[in-house]
Each structure stands twice: as structure tokens, then as C-alpha cells.
Amino acid sequence: DTAVSQTPKYLVTQMGNDKSIKCEQNLGHDTMYWYKQDSKKFLKIMFSYNNKELIINETVPNRFSPKSPDKAHLNLHINSLELGDSAVYFCASSQNVNSPLHFGNGTRLTVT
Amino acid sequence: TQLLEQSPQFLSIQEGENLTVYCNSSSVFSSLQWYRQEPGEGPVLLVTVVTGGEVKKLKRLTFQFGDARKDSSLHITAAQPGDTGLYLCAGVRTSGSRLTFGEGTQLTVNP
Numbered sequence: 001d002t003a004v005s006q007t008p009k010y011l012v013t014q015m016g017n018d019k020s021i022k023c024e025q026n027l028g029h030d031t032m033y034w035y036k037q038d039s040k041k042f043l044k045i046m047f048s049y050n051n052k053e054l055i056i057n058e059t060v061p062n063r064f065s066p067k068s069p070d071k072a073h074l075n076l077h078i079n080s081l082e083l084g085d086s087a088v089y090f091c092a093s094s095q096n097v098n099s100p101l102h103f104g105n106g107t108r109l110t111v112t
Numbered sequence: 113t114q115l116l117e118q119s120p121q122f123l124s125i126q127e128g129e130n131l132t133v134y135c136n137s138s139s140v141f142s143s144l145q146w147y148r149q150e151p152g153e154g155p156v157l158l159v160t161v162v163t164g165g166e167v168k169k170l171k172r173l174t175f176q177f178g179d180a181r182k183d184s185s186l187h188i189t190a191a192q193p194g195d196t197g198l199y200l201c202a203g204v205r206t207s208g209s210r211l212t213f214g215e216g217t218q219l220t221v222n223p
Contacts (some may be wrong), residue, residue, distance in 0.1 A: 004154070041198055043155070043213040049209025056210060090154050098211070100202050101143050 003027050006091045006104035013081055014112055020077045021107045023091030030054075031097055032074040034066060034091040037106070043090070046091060049074055081111045115139060116214035126222040127166055128190055133217045135201035136183045142206045144173055144184045149198040149216075181206075191221045 025091040034052040050054035092101040147155035161177035174187040
């Protein structure tokens with residue numbers, strides 16, 4: 001029944017590694033997002049896809065690459081992880097670009 | 113400088129007290145949303161306001177959109193420990209196309 005599900009919930013890895021976070025929504029929404037929440041709880045958008053097409057690409061290092069195989073999935077791959085990448089990453093979806101967001105429960109990434 | 117400024121950043125009160133959280137901007141918004149986030153979970157939408165001066169009530173929570181659509185407030189009456197969480201406002205500017213979040217207000221209601 002989970003509307004927006006992301007895996008894994010926790011990810012602990014060393015600097016320099018490559019990791020992926022997966023996200024799936026079963027709401028039939030057209031738009032999906034990746035947000036980063038830092039230690040001060042500020043939510044900052046990273047990417048947005050509408051119908052598998054990238055529509056928002058904020059100033060994010062090239063090491064971060066989103067991929068949307070279909071409308072219901074938006075994955076995030078991170079290369080060469082750095083200490084500063086440690087944060088909680090939230091996937092979200094919405095019916096369209098300006099509709100309210102439905103968030104997943106987050107992936108807490110810790111880079112050591 | 114944040115587009116949406118929330119105040120206070122932190123609020124710790126006793127059960128039964130009333131409180132108000134503010135979300136202010138110098139920009140005009142076509143709509144404003146309020147979310148609540150509990151530890152270990154993602155933010156959950158509480159309400160959307162779209163009309164200047166609009167007031168919406170959700171049990172003990174009252175949301176107001178400013179007449180000029182530049183600000184919003186959330187008032188909680190007789191707060192309960194279950195109200196504890198991070199309250200986030202988010203808006204879409206009339207001149208923009210993406211949703212922007214405020215910095216959040218961390219509310220703790222002590223029993």
C-alpha cells in the first residue's frame with residue numbers, strides 16, 4: 001500500500017564508492033523528484049522528472065545522476081561519494097509539476 | 113537569503129498551550145502548502161491554501177494565507193505531544209514554476 005517507497009532506508013559507505021538509491025511510486029503521478037535534506041533539516045530540490053523527462057536539474061555535482069526508466073520509477077546513482085554527501089535523500093512524486101508532493105520515508109546516507 | 117522564511121526555527125512548549133508558526137516572503141505566491149515531518153519519515157501534506165485571506169481548519173490547526181499572498185501562518189490550539197514534528201511551508205511563486213521550501217519550524221510539545 002506504500003505510495004512512494006525508496007530503498008534502502010539506511011546506507012553507510014566509504015568515500016570514493018558508488019551507490020544507488022531506488023524509488024517507486026504507485027500513485028500514477030506524472031512527476032517525480034529527488035530532494036536532499038541536510039543536517040539543519042533544509043529540503044533542497046536536486047532533480048525533477050515529468051513523464052520520464054528531466055525538467056529540473058539544480059546545481060548538483062555531476063557525480064549525481066538520476067535515471068527514470070518509466071513514469072513510476074526514479075533512481076539516483078552517486079559516483080565517488082564524498083563526506084559532504086552525507087544527508088537524508090527523499091524521493092517524492094506529484095500529480096503534476098505544481099501539485100502537492102507525496103514523499104517517501106527517506107534514505108539516510110552516511111559517508112565515512 | 114531564503115525565499116520563504118519561517119519563524120520561529122525552534123519552539124518547545126507544554127501540552128495545552130497555543131502556538132503560531134509564521135512563513136513569510138517578499139514574493140507573491142500562487143499557492144502555499146504546509147507539511148509536517150516526523151522523525152524517520154518524509155514530510156506529509158497538511159493543507160494547501162490558494163486564495164488571499166483564505167483560512168482553513170484541520171481539527172486544532174488553523175492555516176491562514178495572507179491577503180497579499182506573501183505570507184502564511186499556522187496556529188495550533190491546545191497543543192498535544194502528538195503535534196511534535198518539523199513543520200514546513202512550501203510555495204510556488206506567481207513568477208516561477210517550482211516549489212520552494214522554507215527552513216522549517218521544529219516543534220516540541222512536552223507532556
